[in-house]
Each structure stands twice: as structure tokens, then as C-alpha cells.
Amino acid sequence: MKFSIKRSNFIDGINKVSRAISNKTTIPILTGIKIDATKKGITLTGSNADISIQTLIDSKDHDNELAISEPGSIVLPARFFSSVVKKLPDEMMSMSVRDDFQTVIKSGNSSFTINGLDASNYPHLPKINTDKSVKLSGDLFKEIIHQTVIAVSNQESRPILTGVHFALKNSQLLAVATDSHRLSQRKVALPNNKASYDVIIPGKSLMELSRMIDQHSDVEMRLSENQVLFLMGNTSFYSRLLEGNYPDTSQLIPDDSTTQVQFEAPALLAAIERASLLSHASRNNVIQMSLKPGQDNVTITGNSPDVGNVKEDLKPKAIKGKDLSISFNPDYMKDALKSLGNTMVNIDFLSALRPFTLLPTEDHQKNFVQLITPVRTF
Template identity: 60%
Template sequence: MKFSIDKNIFSNNVNTVLRAISSKTTIPILSGIYLELKDDGLTISGSDADISITTFITQENADNNLMINSLGSIVLPARFFNEIIKKLPGDTLNIEVLENKQTIISAGKSEFTINGIDAINYPHLPEVATDNQIVLSTDLLKEVVSQTVIAVSNQESRPILTGVNFEIKDGKLKAVATDSHRLSQRVVQLDSSSDYDFIIPGKSLLELTRTINDDLSEIKMSISENQVLFSLGDTLFYSRLLEGNYPETDRLIPESSNTNVVFDATELLASVERASLLSHESRNNVVKLQINTLQNSVTIYGNSPEVGTVEENVQFKKIEGEDLEISFNPDYLKDSLKVLGTSEIVMKFTSPLHPFTIEPQNEDDNFVQLITPVRTY
């Protein structure tokens, strides 16, 4: 195999694929990056068995400056290979694979020779049928992921909760995640007549959003029995799906409330961040919210026995219902407020020991966050 290519374009594609390569893999060949050169262009792939990413650099596009001398394939040590490319001078990169799998990488007056691995042993990409693709707006997908992935669990003791549950039914997509302490759910309209129910690992979704190119307007999603494929232009992103049934979460969201408060999201976030300065110094990391409808006031308290206390009257837009005093983890509320992406939110409470919800004041935005309070007595 022998070719030359625009160094910056090649490096950008390698960086994309590197997101799927783990340095901790127990399968040695998966620590490498796979290159395959055919008549129509160059394929670059990486995988850690959970995520696979492949990109294609076509020869048709003159900007790629891809000059093919001989076809073939090779697997090269990913991290080392990437460092070499970044350090090479000039605008054009030359790669030649010798018969003994040694690979010569050169640019300008610099030349490296590294040992490659026979590509015949590299695992095949997952097979996912693309005849029934679901088209999603790039901005919408990134928004749904950011709003739900904050609630996935980091505990492997319940693997199913480390993912986001996607349910597509009746022309709607419902994405929901919970770690049993909080929940985040977003529902959006979808132009699809198919029904699906699947769970994508939260880590995969985070890598997906980092892989998406900013100038990409739409993404095509294909689902198989145990894999999901996102088509991002010339880049394909595969992720395994989590096996099992996701908990029934609809019943967790209260249908009614006894106390409602409308806040400016930015002002409330600032208040919670100040209160959490002291709560973080405490062992239990809890803040208390006191709502007094008769006095028309909302007060937030933070406390650390070692440092001191903080008390602040929180600005609000509207208050209605019963008096309430409730304690909770402030980090959960901060995460919720940061991803709401709206100016006004409504917090709905039923009782001091029941989960409360945070929703956009705009009812057209079908998005709800739920937080379980902390018992402090």
C-alpha cells in the first residue's frame, strides 16, 4: 500500500476515529488504527468493541489531494501514529507499507518507520441495515443527548441505567435516563412510522456529540438488534446497545403538585451555586429550599459544620400553593438548570419527601427533570 494525502485532512479524520480507540483494551489489535486503501479512496477505522468509528476520504474530492500508488490495508499503533502525524512538517503526507508490514511515514525531510500489524486480523465492522433510517436534525439530537445523559448512572452494578432509553412510537421520540436519584426525559416529534425501543450507553452518546461536525445539518440513525449506527456524512459511528428492559419511568413523574414556583433559570442557578459552596464542604452535600407562600418568599440554605452557613432569599417570578421545606443535592439541580436552555422554569413540588420536577415554563417544550429529595431527619 502506498499513497500521499493532504496532511491536515488526514489528521482530522484520524482524530475523529481516535475517539473509539481505548488505551485500556484487552484486545491488542484494537489499540491500533485501521487503514484500507481502495480505488475510490481511503477508509480509516477505530474500535474499542463498544464504539466503532469509520471515516472515508474520497479520491474524487481534489481538496483531499489523495494520490494512490498501490492498494492495501494495515493496522498501525494509534496513539503513536497520531503523534507522528501531528509533528510532521509540510502539507502533504506520504505513507508506504512494505511487505514485512513495516510502514514508512514521511513528510518534507522527515521520515519515520514503524511496525504495523496485518489488517486481516482486524474485526469487521458491525452489520446494521440502513434501509429504514431515521433522520434527525443535528442540533436537536445534540440537545436531546445533553439534556438526558446528565442523569445516567456511573455505577456498573446496574448496567441498564448507564444508558439513555430511546423509545420511538407514534411519530414521537422519547429519550429518558435515570440513576434512581434523578431522572431526565425529553420528548420530540419525529417523522417516522417505525417503532423502536433501545438503550444507548451514555458514554457512546457523549462521544457521538463530540464526533459530530458543526457544519452537519442532519444525522441518519439505523437500528439493529444489538447495534445503532449514526451516519454523519462521510463518518459512520457505531455503538453497541445495552441488553435488557429499561425501568418503567412514566409512573415516577408526578401528575399533580401542591406547590409551584416559577424562576428565572440563570438567577436560580447562581443562587444554588452560592449555596453549594458550603454544602460541598459538608459530608452529605445537601442544600435546603424553604418556600413560604404566605410571606411570598423562597429561601435557600447551605451548611457545613466545619466552615459555616449561607442563607439567601431567592428571586422568583411566581409562587402558588402550600408552604414547603425540602432538601436535595444541589449538583443535580445545577445540572438540570444548565441543560434546560430556557429563561424561565417552573419547579413543582408535592411534599418534602417526594421527588420534584423542573420544567421549562414554555409548555411547548416537552422536557422534564426529576430530582429525589434527601431526608435530613
């Protein structure tokens, strides 16, 4: 293997696949980055037990200033190699591999020789059946991820809840996540897609993926039995799927309510954040919300014998229905409000012990619903 390349473009590729590389792996070769030089260009691969990322630095793209004089492959220690490439002095760099896998890297007056590993020992990436595929715009896909991963469980006791449930049926994509205390659900109409599938994608994979999505480009999602592949331009992102049946969440979102209130999401978020300072300093992380439609008034209170107490008076944009006092974990409310951004939010309550819903006021189709279970304090 022998090639020269524009260093900044090489670094971009290394950064992409490095997201999949962990130093904690028990398989030594996976601490490395795989570099393949072919006629098409330089293909970089990084992988761990859950995700694999592959990207092509295209020889046809003149901006890469890529000149391959000898094809071949090598695996180099990822973290060390990446820090070397980033520190090299010149705009251009060259790499050449000797028969004993020693790799010489040159740039300006600097020369590194790095001990490499035989690339033929690197695991093969999964082959993905291309029957089932969905294409979405990058910004929409990012939005779906951000709106659902917040409700994913981070406890391994029920592994299935650490993923987001993606179901495509009747030209509608439904993404749902719940940690059993709260739920977040997003619907997207896909009128031109007649496919049907039902998978659970690990929340961690989706978070890593969302950092790589370019909001101005499309993302294609391809499914096989136990793997999913996301295609983004020259980059492929593979994730394993979670096995098992996701709990049925279709009956959880209530249709009716007895108290309805409307807030500017950022104003409510600021008040909840202040109240949570106190609940975080006390033993039980709970705050109370008291709604009095007759007085056009909502108060949030928190109390801890050790630390003190807090009271927030809020003026809702609209409020109607019955008086209600309800207790909940402020962190669930914070996550839910943050995911809404700078909009108006409708919160609908049934009783002090039944889950309540948050919906963007503008969202008449109920495409994005969040559900929070209250805490019993009596």
C-alpha cells in the same frame, strides 16, 4: 499500499476515529488505527469494546489532494502514528507499506519507518440491518443527548441505568434516563416516521457521539438487534446496545402540584452553586429550600457544624401554593438547571418527600421534563 495526501485533512480523519481507540484494551490490535486505501479513498477505523468509528477520506474530494498509487491496508500503533503525522514538517505527506508491514511515512526532509500489523487480523465491524432508521437534524440530536445523559447512572451495579432509553412509537421519539435519584425525559414528534423500536444506548457512547455531531448536518440512526449505527456524512459511528428491560418510567412524573415557583434559571443556578460550595465541604451533600408564597420569598440554606453555614435570599419571578421546606442534593439541581440554559424555569412541588419537576416555562407541551427526588432530613 501507497498514497500521498494533504496532511491537515488526514489529521482530521485520524482525530475522528481516535475517539474510539483506547490504550487500555486487552486486544493489542485495537490499540492500532486501521488504514485502507481503495479506489474510493482512504478509510480509517478505530474501535474498542463499546464503540467503533469509521471515516472515509474521499478521493473525489479535491481538497484532500489524495493520490493513491497502490491500494492496500495496514494497522499502525494509533497514538504514536497520530503524534508523528501531527508533527511532520510539510503540508503534504506520503505513506507506503512494504511486504513486512513496515510503513514508510515521508514529509519534507523527515522520514519515519513504523512497524505495522497485518490488517487482515483486524476485527470486522458489525453489519447493521437497515429496516429501522430515524433521521434527525444534528442540533436536535445533540440537544436530546445533552438533555438526557445528565441523568444517566455512572454506577455499574445496575448496568441498564448507565444507558439512555430511546423508544419510538406512534410517530413520537421518547428519550429517558434515570439514575433512580433523578430523571430526565425528552419527547420529539416525528410525524413522518411510522417505525417502532425500543433500545437502550450506553450514555458514554452518546457523549462521545455528541462531540462528533455537526449541528448543521443530519444524523441517521440505524438499528439492529444489539448494535446501533449513526451515519454522519462520511463518518460511521457504531455502538453496542445495552441488553435488558428498562424500568417503566411512564408513571413517575406527577401530574399535579401544591407549590409552584418560577425562576430565571441562571440566577437560581448561581445561588445553588454557592450553596453547594458549603454542602461539598461538609459530610452530607444536602441543601434546604424554603418556599413562602405568602411572602413572595424563597431562601436556600446549608449548614455544616465543621465548616459554617450559608443563606441565599431569592426573589422568584412568580410563586403560589402552599408553604414548603424541602431538602435535596444541589448537584442534581445544578445539572438540571445547566441543561436549561438561559431560560425561565417552572419548579412544581407536591410535598417535602415527593419528587419535584423542572420544566422550561416556554415548554407548554412538556417536551422536556426533569424530575429530582428530595432527601429526607428528619
